[in-house]
Amino acid sequence: MSEGAAKKEEKPRKFQAIRGTRDLLPPETSLWNRVEQTAHEVFATFGFGEIRLPIFEPTELFARSIGIDTDVVSKEMYEFEDHPSKELAALRTLLLEKKPIIDDPKFFWSYELKVEEFVVRLQDAMNRGEVPKTPENERVVKDLGPLLNAMAFARQEYDKGSDQTHVARFELYAKHIKDRLNAVQAQAIQAYLGDDITLRPEATASVCRAYIEHGMQQLPQPVKLYYMGPMFRRERPQKGRYRQFYQIGAEVLGGSDAPAIDAEVIEMVMTFFDRLELQGARLDLNSIGCRECRPKYVELLRAELLKVKDKLGPDSQRRIETNPLRVLDSKLESEQGIIATLPRIADHLCEACAKHYAEVKHQLQLRGVMYRENWRLVRGLDYYMRTTFEITAQGLGSQNAVCGGGRYDGLVELLGGPPTKGIGFAIGEDRLILSLQESGKMPAQQGRDIYIAWMGEKAQATAVRAAKGLRRAGFSVELPPVEQKFGKALGHADKLGAKYALILGDNEVAEGLWTLKTLADGSQAKFTEADLLEHLRKKE
């Protein structure tokens, strides 16, 4: 058999990171670590504790908090069904009144059988003692039992209706199943069949959920938490925007809505940015009112916008209906003149909101935080009220916001918790890093402290021991796995950016004196094993 002609050699597919995701590599990751480390340190000085949250949550959590009509929820979420098997997924779809995914019921009968088989087998196995009779297992049998009965009944009804179409009969089938299950059973079955799950597009909702779930209203108020980690939105990637992106955020929950809290939260972010020497950070501030005054303002704005509708672009025309506030931050040059003449929310805040806003500004001044009032700053997520702010930085292209935040007093209650005040922010870590890099804050190339140039079998044992001791003392050590000529070894040490080369050859092993070479100037000296550590420590 001739190899060449026989078959086209199949090359394995080349994988690449999914669109909008990316690998962060050294040395860049050291900058990421520095940023995150700084966040830990700064936030701790403000009394914040770290919360680590799940990457996914029930879809419902985000729909409720962010707002069902926002772009984030309506088209950018990574949403999927969590279910134990494909068969059960079909069943689940049926029970949850989703669009039927089956047009031929025959397929469904097999699923039905599988559920039945599963339950019967589980029961048998428990009876025989092959599967432990845990409360969980017994619950599965108990919960799915009524479902099986309901399915059997519905099946009979389905068979009766032979004069109708499959689809119609199938809908009836689904209806019968649902009718025969009471609310508790339906809920239990749904719990068993799995939830609608979404990769978190942001973390504020999760923090609120955790606050409620762990009864944090029992803790001394307010509760101050921060988090960092990846978020997911299915957007078109561009500069400073990814589908998996990273946020560092903080939330203050409970206690009062004292303006000093707003100011301190903002002060904390600015302190964090200062510490990182972020260039050109600018704070924009606004108040978008509360449930009382905002709707009135929005109607006023809508009315004004309708008067000039024909002068606006298609996007803004659409926004008059969907979200008039959004017209305010339109980037279109042609609309700027019109926008300048529109009524400003600052003039239409209710008394309480106006007072709150004024006090926030005062508290910022008290803290020496520079800000710029921006009456056009609105937030896209539903839950924001009163104080809103945004921080922009240089070097970011068109996505120039590194931080956005605001007050969200009703959110915890909306998610089923007690009435709770809340304010927080989220920093776009990718953008923050980008801005730091653009202003020349490249991470230092990570070098090694010591490269061990060893030669000879005896020397290897010594080299291993030396490496262990030096590493225990906290030095970064490169120990070549195989013997190399000294020239080669030193060249390698040089390329790795090592500060020292520890030379271990026959002489050193025999004498018990190790040679330490300083790569920068080429000088070298001999030390005993104990003296070497001492010497290096002093140098540090």
Add this chain to the structure above:
RNA sequence: GUGGGAGUAGCUCAGCUGGUAGAGCGUCGGUCUGUGGCACCGAAUGUCGCGGGUUCAAGCCCCGUCUCCCACCCCA
């Protein structure tokens, strides 16, 4: 979802009016078996993003497609 730009070695890129791939950097080896940076010599690495078409001949022309980048939208 809508526009614009770009895909050639690990990286940065060259490649003429079509004639079946090149440089620099990097990597590895050698000059150099106890001394690095320099220098010189050498080597490896490409389905020219992918698929189709035109042609005797396509990295180059045509069509499609994918990916990346930038912008709109939206947001951190």
